[in-house]
Amino acid sequence: MNYFVIGYYTLLIGASCLAAYYQARTAFLLLFSLTLGSFIMGIIGGEPALWFVTVSAGVIALAAGTSYAFREFLVIILPDEMSRNVKGAPLTASFGLFVVMTYAIAGLFAPVIAPFGEAEVISTAFAPADAQMLLGADQLGRDMFSRIIYGARNSVGLALLATAIAFFFGAVAGLIAATKGGWFDQAMGRVVDVVMSIPSIIFALLLLSIFGTSTTTLVIVIGVIYSPRVFRLSRAVAGNIVVMDYIEAAKLRGEGTWYLIRKEILPNSTAPLIAEFGLEFSFVFLLVAGLSFLGLGIQPPTADWGSMVRENATLVSFGEITPLIPAGAIALLTVAVNFIVDWMLYRSSGLKE
Template sequence: PWSAEHRLGTDQIGRDVLTRLIYGARNTIGIAFVTTALAFAIGVSLGLIAAINRAWLDQVISRGVDVLMAIPSLIFALMLLSIFGSSALSLILIIAVLDSTRVFRLTRSVAVGVVVMDYVEAAQLRGEGLGWIMRREILPNILPPLVAEFGLRFCFVFLTIAALSFLGVGIQPPTADWGTMVRETANLIQFARFDLKAGLTPLMPAAAIALLTVAVNFVVDWFLHKTSGLRDEH
């Protein structure tokens, strides 16, 4: 039960729910952030290369991305995690590669319109390298949509990790994780008619997942509004 010692009660084996929520936030959010950053490093790099080199390399990368995107991400992740194991490293690498396909699509679509600009052609005529052009000429001009996509992609990665943990192939016990906490305490809902607080125990990590997702979306909407050049009319 809830008490002064256990503010949100304990789970089915007596572990403090509030403490596990706090540690679960560190694990779930930390792994989701690292995974999203890696997905962007892969997707943005390949997207810029494909946008600059509109020849056979663009076709090879684009067709490979099409193949990966044709397979449902959650099912593909479940299959790969069953093969390679449910370690944190496998979780990060597999989800990062799968989500980098979406980042690649966005990066390539916005970079194609920048590559044809005069200042990019001037840099190419000066003999600047591919990395310099990507870093100094193209990336700064496509940064706002990429930053907004980073927030949205973080939400999707976060929800994917929580879903995989709920299914038992994500972050493994005894490591605290919000998705795992929902799965482990789901049976307590049936005791809600006897003790309402006990029935609310599995809803705490579920509410934390929902609140974080909504909060990140609000931040992304605010950033898009600020970078779009629009002003509120009063």
């Protein structure tokens, strides 16, 4: 047993005892559970398993510290009302906001941040990382780091545009259907049922095979596929509002459909709709990445994270983790958006800590 193992268990047991002495129950349960788990992992995996736990704990601590600092930064720079809202946000939501802001900066300033162009060939195929190429080269000799930065603009930007289109048409149709009712509501409901009965990936592959794989076609197809989901939610939310007394009073005053939607229904359904936008973005983003991985999404030479995973997948066989970096970027953004959505749903539910 070396000094690392001795120090590892000494630190955990000492921290657990301090937490128990100061009656910090949550910290004690966490630390002692980690101690017991480390004993088991140490017996099974030896020192490498303990190093894995140490590195993982360090990464989590770094993420928590970054989230806390970023939340305090937002509290200082934002206006009073927004500052109060952000101050009560959990660290997970702060982490999500930090990740989203980082991706936004990378996408907006990609030509400035990336050292090379997204389609610029600067080396040989699968060249290793060096001082010039931080992540090495892809199968054509293009800089992987530059293509990942440009991928933030292309992948996220296209997913955001497709989500906005799906959300606009789905939300408008759902609000109109809930307000007017009658034959329009029934007809839209049946159309939505038919579209949602087809799996998204299969429906997208079918439509893209028929109409082509241009960027415009891709955005329209994804908008058509995901607008029924938004329709269902907006119809359900608005359906609970149109039966309220103030809606009936507005109808008796002679107000029209668009007035009811703009002035009465939409302001009272904003929170769940915004949360749904975040969820839909996650689904759309994953669909775009999946289609690109299959070769029917964003087309070469445009940088896209899904296609980058496919193009460099052979490196995994040689022990290289380069193809996992764009896959990790996809997963990280999806998790971050879901953290933010969870916080917004918590706030819109009216629950208080």
